[in-house]
Amino acid sequence: MSDRSLAFTRRKFLASSTLCAAASIAMPSILRAQEAGVKLGILHPVSGALSYSGTQGRLGATLAIEEINAAGGIKGLGKIDPMLGDALSTPEGGTAEVEKMNSAGVAAIIGGYASAVCLAVSQAAARYDLPYVVDVGVADAIVTRGLKNTFRFGPGFGVIAKTALDNLAEINNHAGKPAKTVMIVHEDSLFGSGLAKLLNTQLPQHGFEILETIPHPTPTRDFNNVVLKIKAQNPDLVIPANYYNEYVLLARTMQQQRVKPKGIYSVLGGAASSYKFVKEFPDAAKYIMDCNHWFDPGSPKALALKKKIEDKGQFYTYEVYMNYSCVMLVADALARAGAADRAKLAAALESSTFSGHVMPYGPTKFVNGQNQGAAPVNTQVLDNDIKVVLPANFAQAKPVFPIPA
């Protein structure tokens, strides 16, 4: 560095520090009254194959932050300053953002969406003891690796699959066991493959015969072959496990090729419980059942949030309210921690009993980072709307199965 630039830096430093001193003398009250604020990392795949879900997730998180800030921020800590990151729909994209967020000094990171991204992000954040709250990512490995920084408010694979299968058996038994054979169509990354594996071991225990399991990549442009295979084997039930675009294409192609199984039952179906899908393709969506994340239909808060999102011209998808809930969970923990300190925040999350949220969950209690109260519900597309059909304490309608001819 030259003498000239050194001199310039020194002069600039002197000038700016004098200004600062003058300012603090002139406005002491403002400086003291202003709380430092809390930086939160909001990380979603807003570009790439998962960009729709990522954008929806970001919408939910930022809306929660806006609400908190409008109400004066977190008590004692001030307003939340969100640092928005794009995971590019890849694990590497996610970890790169963690590095940026860590050096920017965020108190915690919320988001991830896809299991593969969450796995990578949780590990990267663990290196800095940076609390990380998973918004959706359901792979059980996310919370079973003993990472002290990782928390998941929503349910994981194991719980969802068990609930889904128990509910499927219940619905089928109640209808007089019309369904015996099943075909599974799943996307071939961590989410779909993991789920397919689980279904393959557990469905036979419930008395179902699996005719075939068909994997496909994301994105897939054409589902004609898959539907041909379904048509050839004519299963009673089709179980799709894929993301939004592929789910819609599959359902539309099935409708086009007149493939009408007794039921389409999804587990975490990308579009099965999506208002967007129901609105745009009501005929393809009719009677589809899903075991998925859902809001509490009896919660006035959840319905107010729904209205707010719909007034913005957006769809009220699970990414929205799950991220909204995660931000509220972190805000609650921050208020109890009383500082934007990472260790204190992690401890506050661990002992969280967060209640009054918009999800149909039991009492919040974290064990090894997993919220034990989290549970999915069963929904069905009925009368151009999505209704909760199970469990009974949240249900708005009775399941219609098998699909009327």
Next chain:
Amino acid sequence: MFSPVILITAILNGLLTGAVYALVALGLTLIYGVLHIINFAHGALLSAALFAAFFAFHLLGLDPYLAALLLAPIFFGLGYAIQRLIISPASHGDDRNMLLVTLGLSVVIENALLYAFRADTRTIDLPYAFQTIDLGFTFLPIPRLIGFCVVFAVALVLWAIMRRTDVGKAIRAVAKEKLGAQLAGIEVSHVYAVTFGLGTACVAIAACLLIPTFYVNPSVGEAFVLIAFTIVVLGGMGSVPGALVGGLVIGVVESLSGLFLGESLGQIGIFLIFIAVLLVRPTGLFGARA
């Protein structure tokens, strides 16, 4: 093993899908044949055209097939302007620069779309989108049948332009011998821009054929362009009939390998062909010897 009915249906589906691939590849191969560059912005332009078709339907109420009549000339103009005002001045006459400029353009176009329309996946719902023709043993989707016919009509028109008009003659002259064409009084930069415009117009028509049954988001074009590259190599760089036949072959291969190997491995068939063609017949099926 699959029954013959399923195999025939898969082949028919492959042909219908392949026709649209072929149209995307037609644009790419035209541009390659004349400008000798691989147009990396092709996919981004396809995404842009899909958005245009989407908004033509939503804002103007234009049926996608009618919108093709409007969008093809608009995208011809757009392609012409891109080549004349951006690629040509920025590349200073060097082919390698042109390649990089198209790569940069693709990044800019895609991100501009992302900025303007967000990452939402959008679809349109047409009353006939789900209609099928019953062949007795299978159902053929009407929108894809229309697409198939339109692709052949477009290919015929392109062929006529290339063979029967002065512009076509000029394009072929520039493709064969740039300096010679220049000496004969052909304005090379104009021919370049016309070719780029024709390639972009092909993309616009392909978009109008896709939108009734497909979705649009800012990165949707990429998926098609990788396949289109393979088709161009298979059919022969710069060959119009090559792109057409290549598209159909790739469509059938994709469909059959998807059926036998599963959708996840379905693309393997395409890329095996890609490698085999490069090894055995680098000029492609219809390519001229270098």
